[in-house]
Amino acid sequence: MxxxxxxxxxxxxxxxxxxxxxxxxxxxxxxxxxxxxxxxxxxxxxxxxxxxxxxxxxxxxxxxxxxxxxxxxxxxxxxxxxxxxxxxxxxxxxxxxxxxxxxxxxxxxxxxCSCYLKRLSARDFASSNLNSGESFENFDLNIFKDLRQRSLMKNAKALCEQYANGLPDSTETKNLLLMGKTGLGKTYLVNCIAHRAFQRNVHVIKLTGYNLIGRVLKSIREGTNIEDVMNVPVLCIDDLGTEPMMTNITREYIFSILNERLNAGLNTVVATNLSYDDILDRYEERVFSRLISLRYCKVLMLEGEDVRLSVK
Ligand SMILES: [Zn+2]
Structure with a gap:
């Protein structure tokens, strides 16, 4: 190291x-x-x-x-x-x-040394742009005007918070998948989970699907590895599906990251605008099963109106 x-x-x-x-x-x-x-x-x-x-x-x-x-x-x-x-x-x-x-x-x-790991964690937290104040503590359910949506979000928040509080060891399913259209608060929830992990001294890296493939390409170009993404106790991938689809790279790396992390018992949180069919089409069966299968994954489907449009 x-x-x-x-x-x-x-x-x-x-x-x-x-x-x-x-x-x-x-x-x-x-x-x-x-x-x-x-x-x-x-x-x-x-x-x-x-x-x-x-x-x-x-x-x-x-x-x-x-x-x-x-x-x-x-x-x-x-x-x-x-x-x-x-x-x-x-x-x-x-x-x-x-x-x-x-x-x-x-x-x-x-x-x-533990002081080194703490430093590493603080650096990755800072570089994941997670200092925006988006946390479970600051989560305001009142931004959801529709009462049904508010109640769904309340449940989603509770589920995410429970998952985050179990990191890194006691969560029964290692992966959490947040699905739903743009603007329903998926990114906010991912940020809350990452923030809680950091508060609990669990090392976390958050990036978008686009950043992730960027990291992969850089490592291929420079002949280095993506050890941190593979080994970090909690990896949050936001906006899966926004990355470019490159032959022999995108599918393969996303599969091997999800698969190796599952085999190592590490937690991965994924948020995506893609539907089940989109995921199956885009990444094929083996990625699909690691994202959707109840054996590995808790799936949370967000519904409702785009809150960014209704927030005044
Ligand atoms: Zn030390």
Whole structure:
């Protein structure tokens, strides 16, 4: 996994290290013995490398050096405590104590730290244009003038909210399909779900069908993968059907994204203006079954008047 925030983490580490250097300088002024200890320890560490390479018994030499370092550490700690400092007063104070602001844990096999995943999630949320304030909290049913439509939307909202509150693990069907004509509030509901997922610290990516195929084409052109779209716990695809239909690409990628995500137990929310027949015509049976089959999917059909026309 590549570090997407390399420069930000470098900056954080530099701030922590510069700040530690200042603290050290002040402590050395107050007690020069601390500086002497630091120099001695550096020299022991340096010689440890030389000795273990040259010595007949490298393990014993290493052991001796380590115990010398421990003695110096203890000495340093006692002086710091006597001066009224914390015992780690000379160490950098990283934002994240788990990864020391590197973003990754582990030496040989590295895995992303939770602070890294949080950053990734916040970035994807921001780039999905979800900061518009469209949320379940702000959902106003009064914009639906027709009472029957209002009652349908109330149910739709409740169902979507229940689905969103179960993310990522407890939703019994992994996919949610929102169908209906333009202007019935599908995008709004998708945004509400994505927003709730983000509030609950679930990583979410939202894009349109058009953006999705754009991403696919870019990855083909650049020889990269679409790992984030495949692996993100919640993927929201709005306006499926607006993407260009390209031979050997559109159907194939949409199938493999839906299929691999289902196999991996990940949640996908899809909104479309297409009818059942349109979906079957456009994407064929295997995509259709992953979108419509009750085994995988909850289908929500929105009906009524275009609210964008009736909102004053
Ligand atoms: Zn971390």
């Amino acid at each position: 590549k570090n997407e925030f390399k420069q930000e983490y470098e900056k954080l580490r530099k701030i922590a290290e510069d700040e530690a250097a200042e603290r050290r300088e002040a402590a050395y002024q107050a007690e020069p013995e601390l500086k002497r200890i630091a120099e001695e320890r550096r020299s022991v560490i340096f010689q440890m490398g030389l000795i273990s390479a040259a010595s007949g018994d490298p393990a014993a030499a290493r052991e001796k050096a380590l115990s010398e370092i421990q003695r110096l550490n203890k000495l340093e700690e006692d002086i710091l405590l006597k001066l009224g400092y914390e015992k780690d007063h000379l160490e950098p104070r990283y934002r994240c104590s788990m990864c020391s602001d590197t973003g990754f844990l582990g030496n040989v096999i590295q895995k992303p």
